[in-house]
Amino acid sequence: MMYRSTRGQAPLVDAGAALRAGVAPDGGLYMPQELPRFTAGDFSDTPDLPGLAARLLAPFFADSAIETALPSICADAFDFPCPRIPLAHTDNNASPGPDILELFHGPTGAFKDFGARFLFRAFAALGQTTDRLVTVLVATSGDTGGAVGCAAEGVAGTRAVILFPAGRISPFQEHQLCCWEPPVEAVRVSGDFDACQALVKAAFADPDLARRHNLTSANSISIGRFLPQMTYWARAALDVTAETGTPPGLIIPTGNLGNAFAAVLARACGVPIGPIVLATNANATLSDWHASGQYEGRPSIATLANAMDVGTPSNFERLADLPPGQIETVIRVNDDAIKARLRATFDQSAYIACPHTATALETFHTLDTDQRQARRWIIGATAHPSKFADTVEPVIGQTVALPPALEAVLEREARCREMGVALPELAGVLAR
Known part of the structure; x- marks a missing residue:
């Protein structure tokens, strides 16, 4: 596998060189020269996360110095769980709640x-x-x-x-x-x-x-960051598709677009993923782009979902490198709505979300009933709520214990x- 720059003015390099460099010499971001194609059957014998990671990532590191070490790298890097938790209730109980994909069980409590x-x-x-x-x-x-x-x-x-x-x-x-x-x-x-x-x-x-x-x-401008992040989206999507017969929709809280782009790339490689919806905070760059087709970076705005406070998301350059239509919609959620959703989720389901996860939950509730009922939806829960206790605890009226x-x-x-x-x-x- 060789990698090219999104700006087209740098030599092709292998995965090891792309990983070492981080950014291409012309200032662009590295992208695979061609994408592998998978079917769900390609992962039928990889029920665990490390095994799936090694299978999914193998083509991306082929013929590089990392290739032979890839299984052991994946075994070490993916040695903690990412459980999928169903939420039982929604605002009016007219449609099933989403699944919460908890990505925060690693050593620092974040995806x-x-x-x-x-x-x-x-x-x-x-x-x-x-x-x-x-x-x-x-x-x-x-x-x-x-x-x-x-x-x-x-x-x-x-x-x-x-x-x-x-x-x-x-x-x-x-x-x-x-x-x-x-x-x-x-x-x-x-x-x-x-x-x-x-x-x-x-x-x-x-x-x-x-x-x-x-x-x-x-x-996430590094290929060593966003490529492995495809793994948990693939695991959840494969499992839900096997359970329901329909590829799930994903709602991903995003700032710099790395996590969302990982899901986009996994789908482009054949992983059964349905619509991808981006949840953003008050920073309007991505929602304005999706509404108008015009991208314009701007200074970031401070919000309760601070890890998403990005006004010029770097990975937009990768998203723009793919054919249009990769993102179903982008929903912008303000701080008042984040707090209201934190409280409502706790009251209805006893689930404690971080502000970023609450942004995605609020986005789920903006979808119309037909959209929600058409498929299972997966919410990316990006951080443990205890990391944002100053925000979460006053809203839910309860202490959040640190793991x-x-x-x-x-x-x-x-x-x-x-x-x-x-x-x-x-x-x-x-x-x-």
């Missing part, structure tokens, strides 16, 4: 654990050494940084530098970003997520800086650096 663990195990398989450290430079709107820090800790031949926006993430998220041991470094940036993301892109676009520090990415893995995070000491939004400042951080 990013799947991709981050895969990515760093893939780096180890590429044979990085302390003589030539790979610097993983990542911007985070909340959960990516924690997952990257956890996955990077103790991995030989890598260091991780995590940029996060000051005052724009939850207190727990900030502690989780800043608690990992070297070679992980957290940097608080005096700007929003888009400013952090722009710094990362500027660093990659500076050939001398990128070469000097052997930069690569752990954002053991997240309790352990609070026992760690937090540390971080501070910087502005200028590239020379980032160059100084990388040089230390």
Whole structure:
């Protein structure tokens, strides 16, 4: 499998080179040169998540240095569950509730654990050494940084530098970003997520800086992040199709579009997935694009669903690289509706959702009855609600207990650096 740039001005590379580089030399994002085609029968003997991951991802890493290590990478990266929980009630009980696909049972309580663990195990398989450290430079709107820090800790031949926006993430998220041991470094940036993301892109676009520090990415712009994320969508879709005879619809809370693009790509490869609906917060870039056909990035807006506070989603470039019509619709949900849905879901089903999951649940309830009844719908639950206790607990009137893995995070000491939004400042951080 070879990879091409979305901008068409860079040489073809194999999966190992694409993973090392993060971004193509022309500034584009890497895409598979051609997509494999699967049928449901191709996965009939892979009932567990690691086995399905190895089968699904094998063509994408064929003829690369990762190929032979792929089964062991998947076994290690996908060693926690992603249960599918049916919700019994809706507003009027006229149609069945959706299934909640809980993607937050990894070590940092977020769906990013799947991709981050895969990515760093893939780096180890590429044979990085302390003589030539790979610097993983990542911007985070909340959960990516924690997952990257956890996955990077103790991995030989890598260091991780995590940029996060000051005052724009939850207190727990900030502690989780800043608690990992070297070679992980957290940097608080005096700007929003888009400013952090722009710094990362500027660093990659500076050939001398990128070469000097052997930069690569752990954002969903990396093929090592979004490709493994296809796995849990495929598992859920295969299971629901086997149960009902109809491919399920997916409702995916999204910010930078990596998780949603993983589902789009899985469907393009033949996985039985029905309509894909994007749930966004008050940041209107994607909903305006879907309504008008015109894409226009803009500054992000702070919301309760802060991990989705993205005004210029990087993976739109990948979505635009595919034929139109990949997304059924995009629904924008404001903070008041998020809080109302958190409360209603708790009252009706005793289910506690995080703000991002509540955004997707509210989106489900905006679909008309015929749409809801036509198929099973799966909601992507992207983070454990305890990470957003300051938002969730006042709404539901109940304490949200931390799972053991997240309790352990609070026992760690937090540390971080501070910087502005200028590239020379980032160059100084990388040089230390």
